[in-house]
Amino acid sequence: MTAAPRPVLWTPSPERADASRMADFIRWLKAERGLEFHDYNALWEWSVNDLDGFWSAIWAFFDIRASAPYTQVLAERRMPGAVWFPAARLNFTENMLRHALDMPEKQALVVQSETFGRRQLTWAQLAAQVASVAARFRAMGLGQGDRVVAILPNTDTALVAMLAAASLGAIWSLCAPDMGHVAILDRFRQIEPKLLIAQDGYVHAGKAIDRREVLGTIVAGLPSLERVVHVPVIGEVPPDGLAWGDLTGDDAAPEFAQLPFDHPLWVVYSSGTTGNPKPIVHGHGGVLLEGAKQSLHQDLSAKDRFCWLTSSGWIMWNAQFAALGQGATLITHDGAPNHPDLMEVWRLVERERITYFGAGAAFVAVCAKAGIRPGDDLDLSALRSLGVTGSPLTSDGYDWVYDAVKSDIWLAPISGGTDFCGVFVGGNPMLPVRAGEMQCRFLGNAVRAFDEEGNELVGQVGELVCTEPLPSMPLCFWGDDDGSRLHDSYFDTYPGIWRHGDWIEFTPEGGSVIYGRSDATINRKGLRMGSAEIYQAVEGLPEVMDSLVVDLEFLGRDSFMPLFVVLADGVALDDALKERINAAIRSHVSARFVPNEIVQIAQVPRTLSGKKLEVPVKKLLLGGDPDKVVNRDSMTNPDSFDFFVSYARSRGMGKEIRAND
Numbered sequence: 001m002t003a004a005p006r007p008v009l010w011t012p013s014p015e016r017a018d019a020s021r022m023a024d025f026i027r028w029l030k031a032e033r034g035l036e037f038h039d040y041n042a043l044w045e046w047s048v049n050d051l052d053g054f055w056s057a058i059w060a061f062f063d064i065r066a067s068a069p070y071t072q073v074l075a076e077r078r079m080p081g082a083v084w085f086p087a088a089r090l091n092f093t094e095n096m097l098r099h100a101l102d103m104p105e106k107q108a109l110v111v112q113s114e115t116f117g118r119r120q121l122t123w124a125q126l127a128a129q130v131a132s133v134a135a136r137f138r139a140m141g142l143g144q145g146d147r148v149v150a151i152l153p154n155t156d157t158a159l160v161a162m163l164a165a166a167s168l169g170a171i172w173s174l175c176a177p178d179m180g181h182v183a184i185l186d187r188f189r190q191i192e193p194k195l196l197i198a199q200d201g202y203v204h205a206g207k208a209i210d211r212r213e214v215l216g217t218i219v220a221g222l223p224s225l226e227r228v229v230h231v232p233v234i235g236e237v238p239p240d241g242l243a244w245g246d247l248t249g250d251d252a253a254p255e256f257a258q259l260p261f262d263h264p265l266w267v268v269y270s271s272g273t274t275g276n277p278k279p280i281v282h283g284h285g286g287v288l289l290e291g292a293k294q295s296l297h298q299d300l301s302a303k304d305r306f307c308w309l310t311s312s313g314w315i316m317w318n319a320q321f322a323a324l325g326q327g328a329t330l331i332t333h334d335g336a337p338n339h340p341d342l343m344e345v346w347r348l349v350e351r352e353r354i355t356y357f358g359a360g361a362a363f364v365a366v367c368a369k370a371g372i373r374p375g376d377d378l379d380l381s382a383l384r385s386l387g388v389t390g391s392p393l394t395s396d397g398y399d400w401v402y403d404a405v406k407s408d409i410w411l412a413p414i415s416g417g418t419d420f421c422g423v424f425v426g427g428n429p430m431l432p433v434r435a436g437e438m439q440c441r442f443l444g445n446a447v448r449a450f451d452e453e454g455n456e457l458v459g460q461v462g463e464l465v466c467t468e469p470l471p472s473m474p475l476c477f478w479g480d481d482d483g484s485r486l487h488d489s490y491f492d493t494y495p496g497i498w499r500h501g502d503w504i505e506f507t508p509e510g511g512s513v514i515y516g517r518s519d520a521t522i523n524r525k526g527l528r529m530g531s532a533e534i535y536q537a538v539e540g541l542p543e544v545m546d547s548l549v550v551d552l553e554f555l556g557r558d559s560f561m562p563l564f565v566v567l568a569d570g571v572a573l574d575d576a577l578k579e580r581i582n583a584a585i586r587s588h589v590s591a592r593f594v595p596n597e598i599v600q601i602a603q604v605p606r607t608l609s610g611k612k613l614e615v616p617v618k619k620l621l622l623g624g625d626p627d628k629v630v631n632r633d634s635m636t637n638p639d640s641f642d643f644f645v646s647y648a649r650s651r652g653m654g655k656e657i658r659a660n661d
Contacts, residue, residue: 005509006395006434009402010410020299020429028061040428040440041510048446048468051077055084055289055444055471062292065098066090067258074469079496080486082469085261085285092265092284093130093167094256099327100127103302107329111155112348114203114335115233121156126163127254129156133164135252140195140227144169144257145264147193151175151184151215153202153334154312157231157244159320161197162266166284169257172266173279176313177202179608181214183277183633185221187269190279191478192224197244201234205336210234261285262475268315268418271607271634278489279478282421283471290422290472291322297442298356298412299385299429302327308358308387309333309345314609315418316358316389323356342367346374349383358387361397361413362610368400369545369568375405387427388413390610392514394536395436413438415514417500419490420473424464424500425512436536437511445470449504454494461505461515461530466498473498503530520614522551524559524592531614537588538563538581543571546604549595550618552653562621563595566604573600599647603640610636617644621653 017023026043029035033053037043047054052073059070068089076083099108104124111119121129142148148165150173152158158174165172173191175184177199188196196219201210212235219228229244230237237243262283269277300306306323307330310316324330331352337345349357367374374380386401386409393413401411412427415438424447425438433439441447449462456462477485493499503515516530531549538547546566553559565581567573582594605613616630626645632638647653 005507006437006511008432009398009435010408010433012410012429012431016410017430021301022296022299022428022430025057025061025296029057032060033057040431044441044443044510047443051444051468058289058293058444059085062295064090064288064292065095070261077469079469079473079498080483080491082473083262084469084471088261088285089258090261090285090288091167091169091256091259092288093163094254095288096163096321096325097123097127097130097254099123099302103327106302106327108324109156109159110329110331110352112331112333112335112352113153113155114206114339115153115201116155116334119156126156126160128251129160129248130163130167131252131254132250133160133247134167134255135250136247137164137168137170137195138255142168142170142195144259146170146195147173147191147267148195148197149173149175149188149191149193150197151177151179151211151218152197152199152231152312153177154310154317154332155334156332157197157199158312158317159324159330159332160248166265167254167256169259169263171264171281173268174266174312174317176311176608177211178204178209178311179313180633180638181217181221183608183631184218186631186633187277187279188218188222190276191267193222194224194226195229196222196225196227197229197231199231199233203233203335205339208234259284261471264475266318267478268318268421270418271609271611277634278485280419281475281478283475286470286472286475287318287321287421288325290420290470291319291325293443294319294322294423295326297414297423297427297429297440298322298387299410300326300328300356304328304355305331305353305382306356307331307333307349307352307354309337309360309363310358311608314390315421316609318421328356337363338366342370342372343374343377346372346378346380349374350378350380353382355382356385356387357383358389360390360610361388361393362390362606364388364393364397364401365539365546368397368404369539369542373404375407380406383409385410385412385429389415391612392516392532392535393436394532394539396536396540398433398435415502415504415512419500420470422470422472424466425504425514434511437507437513440510441506441512447504449506450494450497450499454497458506458508461503463493463518464500464502464504464514465494466500517614520550520618522549522561522593523553524551524561524590531612533589534563534585534593537584538565540588541580541584543568543577544581548601548604548612548614548617550614550621552618552621560597561593561595562597562599564599564601564604566601573598601640601643603637605630605638605640605644606636607634608636613641616641620644621648623648623653 070085070088100123414426416423446468449457619629
């Protein structure tokens, strides 16, 4: 029996749907290509079957600037190793800064920072700073293929430096200043940078954080460095050093190296929680096209004021360029999102008249648990759209948004990945929003749910796969000369098909629900599922602030599933609360998934981007070496892992595994 569709929480008005960028694109396809589609699913089917037609339409509709035209769209249709837009020559930065010619006095960037306060740049000022920094980079001897790395927060400095590096054809890479030196060196050592730009400290939650000693360790650990550019906050620039301010004031003419479509743009990294981070290389053209396409699904234009609450160490920092590329004003937040309280970010939304605000699902969950109601206390009339990602947003999170933020808002959660700097499933401003569900598959993304044999599933949970190449898929992993690491990361399960590592269900209507990581599968007496449904049931209780569940399959024994819970202040984990937790799981999920044990913890261990560390905890409790199952420098709260080490030791966990090895 097919499950009934989830309830509709929001439907766009005819006026909103008709005024969207998606509607503009559909009208353009009819006028310029003679193509008509009876609904969105038909449009999506065309986009993944006629890749040449679709991606050439994206290029034309968004007027991608190139000094040399492409001779083909997809010269080699295979994964990995697809070849896109051969012969084209372009530059990512040139396409970003085109708006400086059309609207030089319009705000391009507004920064709200605990460290620096508020500052802003017009498009003309942004273009001038990029040109100045690029000229200084050239004078240092930097050019195509050289690596420029930075340890900077989400402020104008990082954005300007990235655009300047890309304008030369240099390759950019960024880490957040709150990352540990081991995590930063694990990343930057792999790509042997020539130039480092680093901030010596920052202010977080009202406290000044001194990073000078850590930066000294990092510089000493990067022997390939030729220069260091300092952004002073805590101390002074060394007498023989170069200050960031010295790079930004020259009156330089803009220059943009004309590069192949697949010339490396930046290197981003996997979380690195269980091994050396994968250095993922994306190209100028692929990121440019993926970002342009995303603007259809995010309904972004030059009229928007866009803010995504992100660290500079998360792929959502890179995703901000999708908005900038459409001429939107980008508002960045640098600081603690709960300082002085959780309303501070929402006050920023009000103050800056933000039209599109995005955040991690964990932030939405924390706001809901705290009981704040931004829509009651603030003027959010400018806010039209709300994006969410990082982990599955529960239906309770949807309810909180429509009840406590704004009843008439387009809530558009997305799910994609650092791996391809893109989105697989997410929003469409022309479709209704259903509780707990993402609206559609993104255009051009041939995403499906597969069973273990590679059969497509609809209305059932399966592995999230992508059966056709995308322009923004990784060019390579840096240093992976034979491509084996890339192959093993995505293509070892279904040959020639990208396996993303998430559980997903596609509805007959075309919507989707993410159920968590497939490598953290829970298998209880033959019934397999992701962890997201358990979290929704457990965290729906007012006493439970956060939770983590793992399924441990010891050799020769039934599985053992402990549930770890973070409780509200003053709440005790007594038998009555344990029974309420179990009852919630029985009611919302299944009696099979009632845990063997419920344990109170202080914090759920999380990555720097806020994801729960289910797999490292599972490996530890199955007998893994505490020093090897997780890289603590990749965690936002490394001390939280100590509890699980003690828990494993106190119960002798893993002995069965080691005894049978």
